[in-house]
Amino acid sequence: MAGMSITRAALEQLDREDPLAPFRDRFSLPDGVIYLDGNSLGALPRATPARVAAAVSREWGEGLIRSWNDAGWMDLPARVGGKIGRLIGAPPDSVMVADSTSVNLFKALAAGLALRPQRRVILSERRNFPTDLYIAEGLATLLGQGHTLRLVEAEEIAGALDDSVAVVMLTHVNYHTGAMHDMTAVTAAAHRAGAVMLWDLAHSAGAVPVDLAAADADLAVGCGYKFLNGGPGAPAFLYAAPRLHAAVRFPLTGWLGHAAPFAFEPSYRPAAGIAGAAVGTPPVLSLTALEIGVDIALEAPMAAVREKSLRQTTIFAELVAQECAGHGLNLVTPTDPTRRGSQISLAHTEAWPIMRALIARGVIGDFRAPDILRFGITPLYVTHTELWDAVQTLREVLATKAYTAPEYQAKLKVT
Numbered sequence: 401m402a403g404m405s406i407t408r409a410a411l412e413q414l415d416r417e418d419p420l421a422p423f424r425d426r427f428s429l430p431d432g433v434i435y436l437d438g439n440s441l442g443a444l445p446r447a448t449p450a451r452v453a454a455a456v457s458r459e460w461g462e463g464l465i466r467s468w469n470d471a472g473w474m475d476l477p478a479r480v481g482g483k484i485g486r487l488i489g490a491p492p493d494s495v496m497v498a499d500s501t502s503v504n505l506f507k508a509l510a511a512g513l514a515l516r517p518q519r520r521v522i523l524s525e526r527r528n529f530p531t532d533l534y535i536a537e538g539l540a541t542l543l544g545q546g547h548t549l550r551l552v553e554a555e556e557i558a559g560a561l562d563d564s565v566a567v568v569m570l571t572h573v574n575y576h577t578g579a580m581h582d583m584t585a586v587t588a589a590a591h592r593a594g595a596v597m598l599w600d601l602a603h604s605a606g607a608v609p610v611d612l613a614a615a616d617a618d619l620a621v622g623c624g625y626k627f628l629n630g631g632p633g634a635p636a637f638l639y640a641a642p643r644l645h646a647a648v649r650f651p652l653t654g655w656l657g658h659a660a661p662f663a664f665e666p667s668y669r670p671a672a673g674i675a676g677a678a679v680g681t682p683p684v685l686s687l688t689a690l691e692i693g694v695d696i697a698l699e700a701p702m703a704a705v706r707e708k709s710l711r712q713t714t715i716f717a718e719l720v721a722q723e724c725a726g727h728g729l730n731l732v733t734p735t736d737p738t739r740r741g742s743q744i745s746l747a748h749t750e751a752w753p754i755m756r757a758l759i760a761r762g763v764i765g766d767f768r769a770p771d772i773l774r775f776g777i778t779p780l781y782v783t784h785t786e787l788w789d790a791v792q793t794l795r796e797v798l799a800t801k802a803y804t805a806p807e808y809q810a811k812l813k814v815t
C-alpha cells in the first residue's frame with residue numbers, strides 16, 4: 401500500500417481474507433468496544449466461564465480434597481507450563497507455572513546470580529518494566545554482597561558487557577515502546593561475556609515467535625494474563641534451560657519445590673529440574689482459566705499470528721499518520737517490523753486525557769507514564785476494520801479537542 405492511502409473498504413477485504421478470523425469468535429468481547437489492550441489484560445475466552453464454573457462446582461464442590469489427585473490439580477503447574485513451553489520454544493519439562501511474574505523474576509534472578517558467584521553486576525535496560533528493576537534492587541540489597549544494577553539504553557547492552565556482569569536481565573518486547581530485542585544476538589553476546597541471560601517474555605508469549613532453545617537462553621519468565629488470555633492475575637511462568645537443571649537452585653525453598661513434598665521431611669531437598677521452581681500450593685482456579693487461553697494460543701499457527709500482527713501494527717501506524725497528522729502524535733515504536741512486538745505506542749503531551757476520551761468512546765488502549773498512548777494488537781481477536789474505526793475515533797478526539805473536557809483529566813489508581 402506504499403504511497404496509497406488506506407481505505408476502510410481495503411481493510412474489510414483484509415478481514416474477509418484473514419485466516420485467523422475464526423479465532424475472534426472464541427473470545428467474548430462486549431459490543432461497542434474496540435479492544436486494543438490485550439497486551440495488558442487479554443480478553444475472556446468464551447470457554448473459560450463454563451470451565452471455571454465446573455472446576456468450582458464439580459472439582460471443588462463435589463470432589464473436595466480428592467480433586468488434587470482425581471482432577472489432576474497437582475499436575476496443572478507442570479502441564480500448563482509444558483503447553484506454554486511449546487509457545488516459546490522450550491523443551492519438555494523446562495517450564496513451570498507459578499506465582500507472579502515479579503516473584504518469578506526474583507527466583508530466576510537469584511538463581512542466575514548464584515550461577516556466577518564471582519560477579520556482582522546485573523545488567524538491564526533503563527526503560528525495562530519497573531517491577532523487573534525493583535526486584536533486582538531488592539534482591540541485591542537482600543543478598544548484601546555488593547551486587548549492583550547497571551542500567552543502560554537498549555542499544556548500549558552489548559557495549560556494557562564485561563567480566564563483572566553476572567546476569568543480563570532484559571524484557572524481550574519493551575512495554576513502553578514495543579521495541580523488541582534480537583533474542584539470539586543478545587543472548588550470544590551475554591554468553592561471550594560469560595554472563596547468564598534472563599529474558600522476561602511478558603509481552604512476547606503468545607504474541608511473537610520465541611524460540612528459547614534456539615536462542616540458547618538460560619532463564620526466562622513471563623506473564624499469563626496478557627497475550628495468553630489467562631484472566632486477571634493469572635499465574636506466571638518460569639523457564640530454565642535443561643542444561644542448567646543440575647546446577648540451578650531457586651531461592652524460595654517451599655515445600656512444593658521439594659523432591660518429596662509429601663514425605664514431610666524436616667529439611668529441604670530440591671526437586672530435580674524445573675520442578676524446584678515451584679514454591680507453594682498452586683492457584684487451581686486461575687490455572688484452570690489460564691489453560692483455556694494457552695490452548696487457544698496453541699491452536700493458532702504462530703507464523704500466521706506474527707504475519708497478521710505485523711500487518712496490523714503497520715496499518716495502525718500508517719493510518720495514524722494518514723488520519724491524524726498535525727495533532728502532535730509521535731510514533732515511538734520502531735518502524736522496522738522485525739524490531740517490534742505486537743503494539744503501537746504513540747507519544748503525546750496530553751496522552752492521559754486523550755486515552756480517557758478514547759475509552760469513553762469504546763476504544764480501549766492504555767496510558768503509560770509520562771506520555772504514551774499504548775495500543776496492543778492481539779491478532780486472534782482484533783479485526784482490520786476495527787483499526788480503521790479506532791483511528792477515526794482518535795482523529796475525532798484530537799480534532800475536536802474532546803480530551804480537554806474536565807471529566808478526562810482526573811487520574812485513576814490503575815492506568
Ligand SMILES: *Cc1c(COP(=O)(O)O)cnc(C)c1O
Nearest residue numbers: 500501502529531571575600602
Ligand atoms: C506485565 C509485566 C510484568 C507484570 O508483573 P506482575 O508480577 O504480574 O505484576 C512484569 N514484567 C513485565 C516486563 C511486564 O510487562
